[in-house]
Amino acid sequence: MEKVLEVKELKVIRNGRIVIDGAEFEVLKGDYIGIIGPNGGGKTTLLLAILGRIPRISGSIKWFGKELKDFKDWHRIAFIPQDATNFDRNFPLSVKEFVVLGRLGRKAGRKINREDWEEVDLALEFMGLAEVANKRIGELSEGQKQRMFVARALVRKPEVLILDEPIAGMDASIQEKFYQKMSELNHKMNVTILMVSHDLSVVFCKMNKVICVNKEVYVAKVGKEAEEVLRKAYGEHFYFVFHRHECRGEFVD
């Protein structure tokens, strides 16, 4: 299977502290990966480092076989940052105007054409936002805002979608719908997904791999192997309980 991302011996220092130390992992095409770990463990740092947004001390990062510094095809990757929905609610953009921004980037100054608007309509339809297409972005609920960001990512036709804690602020029923859409994207459209999540039940039920970040980075397939990895990552202060048949996991202090 095609290697989407290859990380070797990655070391990242932020504010004088080693946040990521010797990370090694691969992401294959079609993977649906949950990135978990304690708060301050380095999940967001890891994402920003693999996207080249923060410098690394050492190690190599390859996207689609190309070293990060030589990689130019950023349209193949879409990223939704943490707290993306905390924007100025008076920002004068309609949902449609916002989503079409996702079509930018390949060539600056390119005119938005009918095909672009059709892609926007399709993405809004897929994310269940067609009815609010002409509303201002500040008028949407938290769940709708998050789906709007995914719609903007989708119009770029990405091969990889990276989301940093996308479900924060959503109620349980909206979360479930959101994860359904993510699974559809992964299974039907073969989009590789990396998602930071604190919801272990979702990670263990819906995703095929776990990346656990707590300064060191542990990778495992979902299942018994992942349980070991989580124990290593969280240390002896946590006792991990994993009910495979119920498909849920939790930490007990």
Added chain:
Amino acid sequence: MIELLNYQFFQNAIIGGILIGIISAWIGLFLVLKKESMIVDGAAHTAFGGLALGLLIGIDPFLTALIVSIISIFLISHMRSKGHAYSDSAIALMLAVGFSIGLAIISVTRGFGVDIFSFLFGSILTISREEIILITLLATSIAAFLSNFHREILAIIFNEDEAKIMGIPVRRISICFNLMIAVAIILSIKMVGTVLVVALMVIPALAALRLKCSFIKTLISSITIAIIGVISGIIISAYYRIATSAMIVLILLLIYMIIVVRKRW
């Protein structure tokens, strides 16, 4: 009123005013969204130093003002991005330095025998045919840039980091946008002067944003408000012999207040 339209100076003022109003409102909207509207005030006051410098060395003062204004905008951006100063402190610093230099030069040379008030408060009614041609060329260039890149600028304002990841050439577009701000400020100084230029760029945007529309509607509203303010300001000032810049700004304020009150109801 009809008689006024027969005068060349009045026709020039209206044409120049509309063109300057359009680009000021357009750029002003982006600056308000970027929460950097005070950069206009900083660069405009710094440009006053440039105007004085031009008069001192005997070249077109608006050319030196443009150069000084460009330098000040880039210095403010540099100080902010490198963490040397917060945005408001960097603006205050440039404003004070530029204005003091201008004041010092003018006081030493006893005012060069020119009307300093025209720089401070504008002189749209004295605009010449040649200046109209120059304004048209510059305004068209700015409008072409903004219409081609307005979505990229919006994406950068919304979230610069995301824009970089999306592959938008953030640095190049930001440099061009800063240049456009400087040109728009110098053109606006001709109309309303260094003291009130910030009002011409900011009030139409603030009023349009109160309407709570999509971006395109907000932009059209902002430009429309600026045009109404400029035309009626020029007419009333010419008719009643009131300072044009003050009249334009007061009408823009009136429009803003009407929108605020109507929206409350």
